[in-house]
Amino acid sequence: MRTKIGRSLVVLAVLSVAMLIAPAAVSYPTGVNGVAQTGCNCHGAVANSDVAPSISGLPDQYNYSEEYEIVVSFTGGPANAANSNQGGFNLWVSDGELAPIDATAQAYGANEASHTEAGNDQTSWTLTWTAPSGDRNVEFILHVNSVNGNEDGNNGGSSGDLWNKLSAKVSPPILVLEEADPFVVLSTLIVVSAVLLIITLTYVFYRTNPESFTWEHFAPWISEWLTSTDHKKIGTLYFVAGMFFLGVGGIMAMMIRIQLAVPGNDFLTQDQYNQFFTLHGTTMIFLAAMPLINGFANWMVPLQIGAPDLALPRINAMSFWLQPVAALLIFTGVFSGSGADTGWTGYAPYVVSETAHLGTTMWVAGQIMLVASSTLTGINFLTTIAVMRAPGMGWLQMPLFTWSILIANLMLFLSIPAFGVGLIQVYLDRVIGTAFYDVSAGGDPLLWSHLFWYFGHPEVYVVIVPAFGVISEVIATSARRSIFGYRSMVYAMAGIGVVSFIVYGHHMFTSGMSPTLRFVTMLTTMLVAVPTGIKIFNWLKTMHGGSLVYRTHTLWTLGFLVTFTLGGISGMFFPSIAMDLHLHESYFVVAHFHYVLVGGTVFGFYAAIYYWWPKMTGRMMDERLGVIHFLTGFISYNALFWPMHRLGVWGMARRHHTYFVTTEEAMGALPMEAAGWNMFVSVSAFLFFFSNFFLIANMIKTVIRGEKAPADPWGGWSFEWMTASPPPTPSFDPHNLPELKDANEHIANEPGTLGKLFNRLMMSEDEEVAH
């Protein structure tokens, strides 16, 4: 039994390693270092030290824009004057300009030079190199072939030939620091984070039982996690994955902010910038926000409705495990330096064009898996909530978090097939060459926008609505009274859910779609403010007359109310078509959706972490660290995103890798202050990023030696607080389910209009017995 597990672990490890290596090794020949370093058409497989290449004429330090004559040569190897061909070279330079002097050499662009046909019978070649006009560390890379000129020599036959490589460095007049390749930085940070995560998890294992820190105990422990179908374990897995990718997405955001800190920066090239913001968006939405939501949903929904587990536990495990594999596919591009560069929206026709990076195919493939995962999650939660509520718990007795998960999954579940079909069309376009989005064949790029946003708009509500649920739970518990206007809360969420399918066209006002549809979506979008306003009003009214207890989760909730309302107000500018045409693709949009996604979803889930951590781990969190986290996070967050509104109104374009400021009053020019504000935003971004380390520290600290949590530390009254902290498995005994008793039993059990309709349609009680 144990050896079986061991064997399977080895197989899995080998497979994962193969998955990691394969893309870098074969799929993308450019590799992390780019084309330059491997650009040699070398004769033979490995370099040979008999061949000695050299570059002469290079200074140690160059002068700006000066022209240097350099001689590239080699000695040794089979080359000798009697051969018909003697050798060849390839010289690559990171900066400046290469130019040939005579007919023996030729340049490919400014950065690369090689020998010509005529230069084939030489062993040395002369070139000029014009130094760059700025301060750069310049690197030269030279490959040479020493050719024996045998029979097939002219036609590329290379048997018996040898080659070698040389690199040289030239410094600028003023010494500058070595520039880092952003991809190397990112990959390193991802790997470091992953290693830290593994170390932390191993440490957790060690702490659970220090004496038994052996492989014999570790194997069943890890295989339990890999195979578990328990909703709490899968919830934890989701949570860990979500937090990890929140970090990865954050690292990418920081690199974007480094790039944008000063005007005209070139830390990221255009190409790299495209990939960074694409992967930042994809990671944050699909790999951070959704898993975090699913983590809490997995944990809390069965506990809140009094179910022993989800309806389909193994399907639940399936929906989790699709995600890390999908993440690997999405990130293959990053590890090879040619990730998706299409934006998280992946607009056609660029997404199916050959100019979009190869990594885009893998990005699409990963997304297809995420679609499958979300569909399975949807089936599971909809079924669970519909059929497994404990006796006495009608629809309108469910806790609001469960309601929010129900609405979110309903939206996600019904909209994501459109995205899935669109992705499959793109995948097939890119792989087998169908023509769904090929404009030259009559394909309609707008179709992709429609399919994407039919899913995409419900999707942004999918990530915010669960936060509404969390806030409702926290505010009711903290104010020590039941939520104000429970029914209106439920109807408001359901209203948002239905309307979200009609409003999606507001993302496409500038795309040239049908004017009638534009009008319809404009009106319905404005309608969304109504249910959202009802919710905000209800939260405020819940606090009014309550007696608020200021714990960390309460603070985050209050923070949510402020930031989400601000985000909602800036959102009301966009439904108006005329206003939208002006603000489209500007930082105003960036500010708006970060205000609702970070200030809404992330703050909501920070509140959830502090609120449910005692339930999930059985340990209380450190309140002092929590308050520090809230204060630093809330202030730096506002300093980070508030100025973006202003930048957007000034006309700073989103998705552009850099910007320029000017004193002139020209169209489209940013004023000088924009540079200062951008620096301010970048500094705040780093502060916000690092403020989250308080949370991580808090988590690690409390798991190891936190105070033991009671079953109900906050005085909550929904079912999850009736279980022990942490809850047993199965969460409730399936043969002895809890029963919800309502003080107003008569009112609670009186069916409404819908209830009466359902009662007519439902199986009658006696039939159930006879079944």
Added chain:
Amino acid sequence: MSSYDDHHPSGWGPHDWGHGAPHNSWSPLIMSIGIGVFLFSVAGVYEWGEFIDASYIGVSIAGLAIIFIGLTVWWRQDYTFDGGYEPRSMGTPFRGIEVRKVAVWVFLMSEMMVFTSLFSTYMRYRFGIESCESVFMSGEWVEGSSVTCFEPAGHLIASSWFHLAPGAINTFALIISSFTIVQALRYAGMLDIDEDRRRKLVTRYLGTTWFLAVLFLTLKMIEWFLGFPLPEFLHEYNHGDSTIKSLYAEGYLINADSYQHKYYNTDYVASHGHGLDHESALYLMMEEGTHSGGQMMANIRVSASTFYVTTGTHGAHVLGGIIGLTYMTYKASRGGYTPDNAVSIEYFGLYWHFVDLVWVIVFPFFYLY
């Protein structure tokens, strides 16, 4: 019932259903990895329709094999399911219905959205791009340069009885298979027959369903790629051709950017069938001598893509059904279905009827219209 504490179910082996859920499983992890490997490597074999690297074919097959291993683990755990553990819904509105039946219906909702998306794509292109027939008749083309137009597959398929044959037989095959699966359900749940007879009947009906599903895909391959030789005496009814031409042979392909068909050749149309419509713009232009006629060339990549992908998605669902039916037929042949767990056949049956329903729409709108 707190035997959960000492119950450590294997992630591989048959599940002990007496303990209910949850039980551990390696299957989700394995299947996920398999799907990832498959999607990754398929993109290595082809790129924009061009064959790139044969070495990835092996990896794709390995991916499929991994998925299959995962599936086997899944089935192995389910194999012992005898109906002893079948949770039922509580509360409004599904009270008393099996939980998994509700789950299948919820799943079908998402399937409806999948096919609606495909149909929306089809409608957008069908109504948005002018059809090849009307472009041809309008005379707005010249011989030798390609025009973009929509060529419905139905135009080819419905043009002759022989072309229609595979699709028509398939329609009957699916409807019969829908019938056989409910028969299997009926006999599995029938209380007043003895065990051996039940086993035989259920196996026979599930086996027939399996066979019909395989027939469906076979005929689809014939229709798409293989074609079919006709016996001698039928040649004269098939315009003298000796085979039923496949869509591939007709040139109806996703990369057909210069599709040439005899229907869009003025000479062929003049010598066969009704000839050119005398009121059409093309006829008038040719009479005036402003159009020289000849062969129209068309870029029909979009129409072919919609046709192959929509019917292909349906075909993939049939393939999924075949895979499920293989397991079920095996289980039935070992007497695995009894009145206690007959409802398992109903779960699959709902999916299978849904696939049939989709065909009821796909067939007229992609094959006939």
Added chain:
Amino acid sequence: MAHYTIMGRDPYWMNFYGLMILTLIEVLAVGYDLPEEKIFIFSNYTLMILTVIAIPKFIMIGMIFMHLYGSPDSGILTVTALFPAFFIIIMVLFIGLTHPEATTGLPEWCRPGYYNI
């Protein structure tokens, strides 16, 4: 499991016969040359026959084979099956039946360049 009969016969068999006949009519309708005239909203007779026949086929399979009729759970499952109807209609209307026409679909006074009020 069916607990009822159609005309005194087994419903599965009756449904099966019915579907066979309807499909046969469909195939025949395509095979024969019917008048190519516009009728009602359909572009020709063949399409009309196909659409009209698809509806009863749909209902027959749904009701009898998928047990949306005659079982104790039929009522609520029918509602479940019809639940996505709204979202399907939205998708077909918004995605299937709209076209990019922003440049041509607006009235003259609503387009750029119309400044002489």
